[in-house]
Amino acid sequence: MSGMWTYFTRRLLLVPVTFIVITFIVYAVLRITPGGPIQQLENQMRAAAAGEAGGGGGGLGGESVGLDEKARDELKAYYNLDQPIPLAYLQWLGVYPKKTRTPVTLEYRRDDADFWQQSQQLWNDYREAEHRLQQSLIDGDLLVSGDTILIEVTAADRSRFPEKLNQADQLLAGGVSSRSQLNRLLSGLGWSLSGSRFMRPITTQESGEAGIAAVCQRQLLVQEDSYRSLQQHLLPLNIEPNRNGSYYHVKNALSGILQGDFGRSFTYNKDALTVIISKFPISIYFGLIGYLATWLVCIPLGISKAIRHRGAFDTATSVLVFLGYATPGFVACLLLLVLFGGGSYWNLVPLGGFRSPDWNQWWQQGQYLTCAIDQIKHTLVPMFGYLVGSFASMTVLMKNSLLDNLGADYVRTAFAKGLTERRVIYVHALRNSLIPITAGIGHFLGLLFAGSFLIEKVCNIPGMGLLGYESIIRRDYPIILATLVIGVLIRLTGNIFSDLIWALIDPRIRFK
Amino acid sequence: MAMEPKTNPPSKSAELLLQIKDLHTSFSVEGQTARAVDGVDFDIHAGEVLGLVGESGCGKSVTALSLLKLIPDPPGCIEKGSAIFKGRDLLSLTYDEMRSIRGREIAMIFQEPMTALNPVFTIGFQMREAIQHHTGVSKQEAIGRSVEMLEKVGLSDARARMSSYPHQFSGGMRQRVMIAMALSLEPALLIADEPTTALDVTIQAQILELMLEMKEQQQGASILLITHDLAVVAETCDRVVVMYGGKIQEVASVRQLFRQPKHPYTQGLLRSLPRPDLDRKQEQLETIPGMVPNIFDWPKGCRFCTRCPLVEDRCRTHEPALKKVGEGHEVRCHLVNDEDGGDS
Numbered sequence: 001m002s003g004m005w006t007y008f009t010r011r012l013l014l015v016p017v018t019f020i021v022i023t024f025i026v027y028a029v030l031r032i033t034p035g036g037p038i039q040q041l042e043n044q045m046r047a048a049a050a051g052e053a054g055g056g057g058g059g060l061g062g063e064s065v066g067l068d069e070k071a072r073d074e075l076k077a078y079y080n081l082d083q084p085i086p087l088a089y090l091q092w093l094g095v096y097p098k099k100t101r102t103p104v105t106l107e108y109r110r111d112d113a114d115f116w117q118q119s120q121q122l123w124n125d126y127r128e129a130e131h132r133l134q135q136s137l138i139d140g141d142l143l144v145s146g147d148t149i150l151i152e153v154t155a156a157d158r159s160r161f162p163e164k165l166n167q168a169d170q171l172l173a174g175g176v177s178s179r180s181q182l183n184r185l186l187s188g189l190g191w192s193l194s195g196s197r198f199m200r201p202i203t204t205q206e207s208g209e210a211g212i213a214a215v216c217q218r219q220l221l222v223q224e225d226s227y228r229s230l231q232q233h234l235l236p237l238n239i240e241p242n243r244n245g246s247y248y249h250v251k252n253a254l255s256g257i258l259q260g261d262f263g264r265s266f267t268y269n270k271d272a273l274t275v276i277i278s279k280f281p282i283s284i285y286f287g288l289i290g291y292l293a294t295w296l297v298c299i300p301l302g303i304s305k306a307i308r309h310r311g312a313f314d315t316a317t318s319v320l321v322f323l324g325y326a327t328p329g330f331v332a333c334l335l336l337l338v339l340f341g342g343g344s345y346w347n348l349v350p351l352g353g354f355r356s357p358d359w360n361q362w363w364q365q366g367q368y369l370t371c372a373i374d375q376i377k378h379t380l381v382p383m384f385g386y387l388v389g390s391f392a393s394m395t396v397l398m399k400n401s402l403l404d405n406l407g408a409d410y411v412r413t414a415f416a417k418g419l420t421e422r423r424v425i426y427v428h429a430l431r432n433s434l435i436p437i438t439a440g441i442g443h444f445l446g447l448l449f450a451g452s453f454l455i456e457k458v459c460n461i462p463g464m465g466l467l468g469y470e471s472i473i474r475r476d477y478p479i480i481l482a483t484l485v486i487g488v489l490i491r492l493t494g495n496i497f498s499d500l501i502w503a504l505i506d507p508r509i510r511f512k
Numbered sequence: 513m514a515m516e517p518k519t520n521p522p523s524k525s526a527e528l529l530l531q532i533k534d535l536h537t538s539f540s541v542e543g544q545t546a547r548a549v550d551g552v553d554f555d556i557h558a559g560e561v562l563g564l565v566g567e568s569g570c571g572k573s574v575t576a577l578s579l580l581k582l583i584p585d586p587p588g589c590i591e592k593g594s595a596i597f598k599g600r601d602l603l604s605l606t607y608d609e610m611r612s613i614r615g616r617e618i619a620m621i622f623q624e625p626m627t628a629l630n631p632v633f634t635i636g637f638q639m640r641e642a643i644q645h646h647t648g649v650s651k652q653e654a655i656g657r658s659v660e661m662l663e664k665v666g667l668s669d670a671r672a673r674m675s676s677y678p679h680q681f682s683g684g685m686r687q688r689v690m691i692a693m694a695l696s697l698e699p700a701l702l703i704a705d706e707p708t709t710a711l712d713v714t715i716q717a718q719i720l721e722l723m724l725e726m727k728e729q730q731q732g733a734s735i736l737l738i739t740h741d742l743a744v745v746a747e748t749c750d751r752v753v754v755m756y757g758g759k760i761q762e763v764a765s766v767r768q769l770f771r772q773p774k775h776p777y778t779q780g781l782l783r784s785l786p787r788p789d790l791d792r793k794q795e796q797l798e799t800i801p802g803m804v805p806n807i808f809d810w811p812k813g814c815r816f817c818t819r820c821p822l823v824e825d826r827c828r829t830h831e832p833a834l835k836k837v838g839e840g841h842e843v844r845c846h847l848v849n850d851e852d853g854g855d856s
């Protein structure tokens with residue numbers, strides 16, 4: 001027995017090592033891959049701006065144009081992208097402190113009323129300055145980006161770079177597809193795009209004059225000064241304001257996955273773990289049912305095929321196995337949906353989803369039977385998809401495994417003892433031939449968690465597979481990494497679980 | 513000459529236990545037929561140890577497995593023949609009748625003790641299941657009987673070892689367990705198919721001795737000992753059947769076989785045996801030259817004609833019959849005259 005324990009402790013000790021290696025690689029790859037969250041955000045903003053331009057009327061107001069340096073740095077810091085990869089990884093793990101920002105609570109603020117009164121005053125000053133600036137900007141048809149005032153490109157500018165501007169006009173007319181080219185062209189000139197207008201920073205002459213631009217420039221300085229005094233005021237308490245009027249405690253602390261902090265999802269704007277946990281049961285539900293169905297179909301089928309090896313039944317079902325090999329699960333789902341989803345043929349099953357939208361209502365009304373039928377209808381197609389996906393390999397594995405064992409010497413011994421064929425097959429050979437199949441359970445647990453993206457997509461199931469896919473497309477790092485962490489953990493523990501089961505069936509492992 | 517007094521009467525040959533006649537077993541492999549056992553007749557008497565010898569592939573195991581109808585079908589098939597055991601033809605028994613014979617009346621142990629036991633069940637489980645199955649005794653009784661048998665085969669601490677698994681035993685110990693298992697129901701016949709081939713020499717001797725000892729304790733039990741080791745035969749057997757190419761070539765008592773081997777094949781086998789009584793330097797160990805002919809295409813005449821040093825023309829065209837050459841001594845060779853055997 002002690003041999004078994006050392007074996008499992010060794011396996012357990014390998015878990016953290018494997019875990020760290022895998023997560024580090026993925027972390028590093030994600031950081032290196034272009035198209036990170038900041039780029040995504042900028043793309044979104046550009047697309048939004050382009051959409052607005054296409055829509056015609058676009059208010060100027062406080063609309064910002066792309067991300068200026070400051071905002072970009074702030075975002076980088078927020079997502080921990082400003083740190084070198086190894087350090088950022090350690091911070092993500094939660095073994096190296098990182099700058100964390102926790103909102104200041106009202107209770108905390110109640111303790112030192114005077115201090116917060118002052119803060120409020122400073123904040124109000126800032127807001128007033130900002131307001132005045134906005135007003136002037138609208139009056140002067142100007143924009144602000146960071147600490148510079150932008151003005152629309154004048155006729156004089158146009159005559160200075162006539163070709164470039166012609167080109168820019170053409171690119172602008174080209175719509176969203178030529179937007180990145182346009183952006184490149186404009187940033188080469190130090191200009192930017194707002195709606196359908198080209199903007200450039202005002203010159204010193206322009207701001208020096210008594211015009212509206214000069215007023216804006218002054219008001220901008222006032223605004224930034226008042227913001228800075230607010231920052232100064234809060235600094236002794238390690239509190240930072242933001243420009244929306246919220247206050248944050250800033251401190252260096254361990255805050256990574258070890259502390260349960262998986263970060264916030266960029267796309268859901270929720271804690272990554274919460275997002276995953278909300279999708280988890282759905283994938284598990286379909287995965288488990290699919291797995292059960294696979295077992296229930298493939299094991300008896302494999303056994304019968306092995307017993308009737310090369311018989312009529314074996315040959316006939318081999319056709320099914322070949323079909324199974326050739327058909328991916330999601331294709332089977334598609335086929336079923338086309339046939340039974342109410343399109344041109346029969347209307348027996350819904351087109352997808354986890355439950356009907358009215359499900360919860362039915363449940364509250366006590367229509368449990370309706371609920372059950374609805375759930376079953378939604379389950380059938382994905383279940384069949386999972387079944388088809390692993391049908392062929394599972395059946396063949398079972399058949400070959402049993403066939404191997406039926407030819408084994410110990411089976412001959414059992415027959416020579418005068419045992420019945422049933423007993424020889426179902427007691428002696430079966431137990432041995434289930435070993436390779438049960439050994440796959442742990443691996444399958446991992447798959448369960450991951451969900452099949454294609455089946456989830458086809459059947460419109462909001463599970464882990466779909467979530468993982470979408471988070472990769474959107475570069476939603478916290479979700480990708482959280483999916484990975486949970487996936488790796490489940491797979492690693494699943495492997496140990498497999499070994500445990502294996503050891504239970506196979507004494508040769510147990511005692512080695 | 514049947515009236516002639518027996519010069520060397522086999523003491524235990526009075527009662528016939530098993531009479532095999534014209535046994536044919538073949539395998540169809542990829543459209544071809546391998547006639548592995550091609551007309552075998554021999555008897556086993558109660559209480560004797562009968563050796564079955566011959567080179568690898570000559571059909572020894574197939575003969576033994578045919579008796580218990582353990583030939584895998586497909587590809588194998590017992591084509592014809594009979595095996596009268598205690599008045600019943602084993603080969604025409606129904607499946608259930610055969611099962612009541614297996615393990616209970618005729619037990620079998622195999623060459624590979626490493627794989628002949630099921631790796632995932634305890635020794636105790638495998639010991640008692642046959643006992644319970646055949647006798648319907650309670651689990652406790654079956655366990656008691658198993659422990660008793662394990663003690664008899666020399667396993668120390670037998671009760672504790674009942675819960676061990678096969679891989680925790682050495683090869684020799686496993687074979688002891690196989691013997692205990694096979695003899696636990698006191699079968700009339702024990703078929704031992706090369707029980708010691710996979711073991712090292714010192715263990716071999718112990719296991720053979722154990723088998724004989726166990727047989728002595730069990731009055732009237734017979735052993736069919738399959739081996740290709742003539743030294744083993746010399747030490748343990750009463751009579752010997754020599755097989756070659758799916759056919760019996762010579763049947764004799766051990767003494768006859770070693771003193772007057774009649775068949776050129778037997779003579780060849782004996783020459784390849786180290787003889788401690790001869791000077792080693794003079795002794796040149798011979799092996800039989802040539803290869804066993806293709807099983808799918810046996811030679812037309814004598815099966816041994818492709819390798820026989822004394823081969824004649826008629827050997828290649830006409831198959832010799834099994835001729836009686838003496839009391840309990842039969843040979844299949846053209847060169848042997850049956851007159852000294854004196855049948856009728």
Ligand SMILES: Nc1ncnc2c1ncn2[C@@H]1O[C@H](COP(=O)(O)OP(=O)(O)OP(=O)(O)O)[C@@H](O)[C@H]1O
Binds near residue numbers: 546571574
């Ligand atoms: N399951 C099988 N399928 C096909 N052919 C078989 C099978 N079992 C035995 N044979 C054929 O029967 C022939 C005799 O085999 P058998 O096992 O009886 O030899 P043997 O005399 O016991 O040899 P060994 O000393 O190697 O055990 C083999 O040469 C083989 O061609």
Ligand code: SF4
Binds near residue numbers: 821832847
């Ligand atoms: S019959 Fe001929 S070939 Fe066969 S053993 Fe006798 S002498 Fe040799």
Ligand SMILES: [Mg+2]
Binds near residue numbers: 572574705
């Ligand atoms: Mg053999």
